[in-house]
Amino acid sequence: MGLESILHKRNNMKNSSINLVEKIKQLEADIELKNEKITSLKKRIKEYDEANFWENTSGLTNKKIEWIINKYENSKTERYKRIEFLMLNDKDRFKEESKKIFSLNIKLKKEEERIRIVAERMHISLEKQLTEKIIDDYNFYVSLSIWSNKEDCNNRHLVDLGDPFYEDESYGMFYHFTDESFYSDDWNEWKHRFPEPYDKEPMCYTMHCLWDHCNLNWQDLLDIDKVRLELKVDYQFFVKTPIKRKTNSRV
Amino acid sequence: MYKRNNMKKISKEEFLSGDNFIRVKSLNEKLKKEEKRIRAFAESLQISLEKQKEEKVFDDYNFQTKFLLFSHNKACNKRHGVEDGDSFYEDTNYLSFRIGLDESFYKDDWDCGMGIIPKEEGMCYTMHCICEHSDLEWQDILDIEDVWIELKVDYQFFVEMPENKKNK
Numbered sequence: 504m505g506l507e508s509i510l511h512k513r514n515n516m517k518n519s520s521i522n523l524v525e526k527i528k529q530l531e532a533d534i535e536l537k538n539e540k541i542t543s544l545k546k547r548i549k550e551y552d553e554a555n556f557w558e559n560t561s562g563l564t565n566k567k568i569e570w571i572i573n574k575y576e577n578s579k580t581e582r583y584k585r586i587e588f589l590m591l592n593d594k595d596r597f598k599e600e601s602k603k604i605f606s607l608n609i610k611l612k613k614e615e616e617r618i619r620i621v622a623e624r625m626h627i628s629l630e631k632q633l634t635e636k637i638i639d640d641y642n643f644y645v646s647l648s649i650w651s652n653k654e655d656c657n658n659r660h661l662v663d664l665g666d667p668f669y670e671d672e673s674y675g676m677f678y679h680f681t682d683e684s685f686y687s688d689d690w691n692e693w694k695h696r697f698p699e700p701y702d703k704e705p706m707c708y709t710m711h712c713l714w715d716h717c718n719l720n721w722q723d724l725l726d727i728d729k730v731r732l733e734l735k736v737d738y739q740f741f742v743k744t745p746i747k748r749k750t751n752s753r754v
Numbered sequence: 755m756y757k758r759n760n761m762k763k764i765s766k767e768e769f770l771s772g773d774n775f776i777r778v779k780s781l782n783e784k785l786k787k788e789e790k791r792i793r794a795f796a797e798s799l800q801i802s803l804e805k806q807k808e809e810k811v812f813d814d815y816n817f818q819t820k821f822l823l824f825s826h827n828k829a830c831n832k833r834h835g836v837e838d839g840d841s842f843y844e845d846t847n848y849l850s851f852r853i854g855l856d857e858s859f860y861k862d863d864w865d866c867g868m869g870i871i872p873k874e875e876g877m878c879y880t881m882h883c884i885c886e887h888s889d890l891e892w893q894d895i896l897d898i899e900d901v902w903i904e905l906k907v908d909y910q911f912f913v914e915m916p917e918n919k920k921n922k
Contacts, residue, residue, distance in 0.1 A: 603915075610913045618911050621811055625909075637795055727915060734812075734909040738795070742788050742901040744781055 585721040586696055594698065601701045604710075604724055612707035614732065615676070619686060622677035622734055629736070642737040647674040647712065649727050656726035667731070669717055676708055677734060769892035770870065777896060782871050786878035788903065789850065793860060796851035796905055803907065816908040820846045821880060823890075823898050830897035841902070843888060850879055851905060 589597035625643075632638045648667035651657060660668035676685055691706030692715065706714070709732070713719060768774065796819075803815050822841035825831060834842035850859060863873060864882030871877040877885075880903070884895060 607913070607915060610915070614911055614913050621909065729915070730913040732911045732913075734911075736907045736909070738799070738905040738907070740788055740792050740903045740905075742781075742784050742903070744777065744784070744899050744901075 581720040590698070598698050598701075600721075600725055601697050605701050605704050607724075607727060607730075608704070608706055608710040611709040611730065614730075615686065615707055615709055618677055618732060618734065623679075625734065625736070626679040632738075638738045639741045640739040642735075642739070643678065644672075644735050645674050645677050646733045646735060647671040647709065648731045648733075649713070650729040650731070651723075651726040652728045653726045656723060659723070668723070669719060671712060671717055673716075674709075674712055674732075764892050764896075766892060769896065774896055778870060779872075779875065781895075781898065781901075782875070782877055782881040785880040785901065786876075788901075789860060789878055789880060792851055792903055792905070797853055799905065799907070800853040812909045813912045814910040816906070816910070817852065818846075818906040819848050819851050820844060820904050820906065821848050821883070822902040822904070823884070823894075824900040824902070825897040826899055827897045830894060833894070842897075843890060843894070845883055845888065847887070848880075848883055848903075 586597070589600070629638075629641050629643065633641065648670045650665075650667050652664065654664070657664055657666075657668055662668050675681070685708045688708075689705035690708050690711030691704065692711070693706075696702075697704070709730075713724065713727075713730075770778070800817060803817065806812060807815060821844075823843040824839075824841050826838055828838070831838055831840075831842055836842050849855070859879050862879075863871075863876035864879050864886075865871050865873070865877040866882065866886065868877075868885060870885060871881070880901070884890065884898070
């Protein structure tokens with residue numbers, strides 16, 4: 504082997520060694536960036552969890568805590584992923600979609616104020632009718648239903664066009680015992696996740712229900728075309744049979 | 755259902771004899787009285803509902819009527835597979851008390867040739883629904899202890915997203 508060939512090989516090895524060092528440096532930088540992202544994500548998840556565990560978990564069994572976490576996990580994970588993705592890759596779209604969600608929020612807030620007046624007047628009237636024996640008793644309950652005209656959304660929820668794709672029968676507003684905080688508090692527990700100016704926007708209770716109580720994903724919220732709120736009243740009248748039977752009927 | 759099919763049925767003659775007949779007549783009388791009471795309330799309620807809808811107090815409403823039958827009789831509840839306190843029969847197709855309903859619903863004799871209530875007394879529409887529209891046996895009717903008549907109103911409020919309509 505000649506001297507020239509040895510020198511050539513040495514140079515090649517030196518170059519590839521430099522390349523390897525550079526590659527290692529690049530990989531280390533990538534790892535650091537990814538670690539930072541993971542730390543930041545972990546921090547945000549922790550913040551969210553702390554904000555959402557309004558219940559005193561010390562009084563709950565592990566099974567109950569696990570159940571609560573599982574209940575929210577699916578929709579929460581999807582929304583986390585979606586928000587993180589939009590924030591990192593398409594801020595304009597994120598802003599546009601947040602605008603849609605908050606425009607629904609404003610409409611719902613306005614409707615809550617309108618319904619509250621009707622509901623409060625209704626409770627007074629129902630109690631008066633009961634006292635005056637115009638009716639014998641009554642039931643009062645509230646329901647929340649949402650519709651979409653989008654085929655994709657209806658298909659996701661296995662409903663036909665014209666049918667609600669979600670109904671919340673446990674929606675707890677407009678009862679005579681409903682606390683003032685339901686109407687006046689800011690129910691936005693996700694503030695830090697929205698882009699400006701929506702990070703300062705208060706959320707009404709109905710929007711909070713759609714956001715946090717129903718396992719709807721980000722796209723479902725964007726697909727909402729119509730919301731129906733119903734105050735349901737059963738006016739009841741009782742008739743008792745005048746003569747009590749002496750014997751049991753035959754089986 | 756098996757138990758109902760195998761229960762020892764009473765005949766129409768037994769149903770309309772002695773205390774049973776008095777009981778059936780009394781129930782009819784009570785229901786007739788209650789119909790008058792509810793009619794007054796239901797009509798003013800529906801006028802008020804229409805007015806409030808026009809004034810846009812709410813966006814729309816549903817008005818439905820139904821009646822439920824209850825018994826504390828163990829055998830009756832067992833036959834229908836319900837517990838004490840639950841209704842053993844529900845009629846959700848009960849059409850009474852709607853505004854514009856023909857006067858005959860409140861005034862006519864709805865016995866319709868069944869021969870249960872004497873002509874001079876006349877059977878009320880609710881009693882007719884119990885005897886004629888249901889699949890109840892004579893014994894079930896004798897076991898009725900409470901009748902609940904409900905006027906069910908849904909006050910509806912809508913929020914629409916106009917910007918989404920473009921994407922239909």
